Amino acid sequence: MRLRRDAILRWARRHPLAVDAVLAAALGLWFLLEAAPETEDGLARFAIVAGLTAPLALRRRAPLVVFGAMSLVAFLQWLFLSAEYNAGLALIVAFYAVAAHEPRRWGVAAAAAILELGVLLAAIKYWGDALLSGFVVLSALVVAAGALGVYMRTRRQHVAALQERADQLERERDQQARLATAAERARIAREMHDVVAHNLSVMIALADGARLTAAQDPSKAERAMGAVSSTGREALEEMRRLLGVLRDDEQADALLAPQPGIAALDGLLEQVRGAGLATRLTRTGTPAPVGPGTQLALYRLVQEALTNTLKHARGASSAEVRLHYGAGDLSLEVIDDGAPAAAPARNGGHGLAGMRERAAAYGGDVEAGPRRDGGWRVRARIPLVAEGPAR
Numbered sequence: 001m002r003l004r005r006d007a008i009l010r011w012a013r014r015h016p017l018a019v020d021a022v023l024a025a026a027l028g029l030w031f032l033l034e035a036a037p038e039t040e041d042g043l044a045r046f047a048i049v050a051g052l053t054a055p056l057a058l059r060r061r062a063p064l065v066v067f068g069a070m071s072l073v074a075f076l077q078w079l080f081l082s083a084e085y086n087a088g089l090a091l092i093v094a095f096y097a098v099a100a101h102e103p104r105r106w107g108v109a110a111a112a113a114i115l116e117l118g119v120l121l122a123a124i125k126y127w128g129d130a131l132l133s134g135f136v137v138l139s140a141l142v143v144a145a146g147a148l149g150v151y152m153r154t155r156r157q158h159v160a161a162l163q164e165r166a167d168q169l170e171r172e173r174d175q176q177a178r179l180a181t182a183a184e185r186a187r188i189a190r191e192m193h194d195v196v197a198h199n200l201s202v203m204i205a206l207a208d209g210a211r212l213t214a215a216q217d218p219s220k221a222e223r224a225m226g227a228v229s230s231t232g233r234e235a236l237e238e239m240r241r242l243l244g245v246l247r248d249d250e251q252a253d254a255l256l257a258p259q260p261g262i263a264a265l266d267g268l269l270e271q272v273r274g275a276g277l278a279t280r281l282t283r284t285g286t287p288a289p290v291g292p293g294t295q296l297a298l299y300r301l302v303q304e305a306l307t308n309t310l311k312h313a314r315g316a317s318s319a320e321v322r323l324h325y326g327a328g329d330l331s332l333e334v335i336d337d338g339a340p341a342a343a344p345a346r347n348g349g350h351g352l353a354g355m356r357e358r359a360a361a362y363g364g365d366v367e368a369g370p371r372r373d374g375g376w377r378v379r380a381r382i383p384l385v386a387e388g389p390a391r
Helices: 002-014 016-034 042-058 063-080 086-101 105-126 128-213 218-242 262-274 292-312 343-347 350-361
Strands: 278-285 318-325 329-336 365-370 376-383
Touching: 002 016, 016 042, 016 086, 042 063, 042 086, 063 086, 063 105, 086 105, 086 128, 105 128, 128 218, 128 350, 262 278, 262 292, 262 318, 292 318, 292 329, 292 350, 292 376, 350 365, 350 376
Parallel strands: 278 318
Antiparallel strands: 318 329, 329 376, 365 376
16 A cells, blocks of 8 residues: 555656646536536536636646636626535635745735635625624635645745755765775875885896996896896886876875885884874784885775774774784784764765775775774785785
């Protein structure tokens, strides 16, 4: 039944003209059956009912025109016919349409004044001794119809404003997400540029040295060329990871600075401890060579996770960073013992998107969420490839 009702409502919203036509036909049939046959002949009765109900099919498209036409028919009925037809009550429906769909306030006021005049004339002619009670009853119907129409129009405008605001917020959210992604990619590109530029500089220096010493010390030149080969492979791997990352050319001349790696985690944790959060670093597994780019990504992941703990974890007193060298990959876990301020604040911000961008640039992934026993956990896994020794 609920599904059927919802389907009917959706159909009604898509076909308002058909709904109004059905309403007009139903009211016309009701008024024809209700009218007393002995009061007037059938043709007059049909003409009056048709004039007071048929225009309702267009009540949403031209509410004032419909109301004016029906008011004229009602006035002709009052002027020339002695019998009262309840079809005149259709004017209440027309007035509701004016109040609900007419944007001009003067139109609503004019319709109310005309309808009240018609109520007074009808009470005088048809209600006899019950003039006052008839006028009060009919006026109450007018007020109720007008108030309901104004309420529906206000509600419809409010819903439309909310929908427009929701659409605007959705567009702004998508735009902010795109800007955040572009900014994070630009930061990754700048950091990777430093690493690749350093490797190329080393290769040039080694090649120059090998060229100068090739004649005097061939073994030394051979070792230098081996170092060139190793450094070149590392630079090539970094360049492959860099593909697809957009570069912010407007900031290409930004000052370059040495980039932190795994060895700098101790200093990072000291800073966090200085901020009041007891933090420790645990290393497990057999250390393996890790390229500078991967080290930088891990450092940034730890930095962002601990920053989120300081900013969002209520009552956090300690945190732990776990670094595990596995078989072919490097696992990172950052946990704290605080209660998150709000899940959306930690899940829906740009920080987590940036962490995922960093990990994805090296073929890794990031997961974040609350722990069962309280606190927050950030997990990351980055595969290790054949790179030069960690620095």
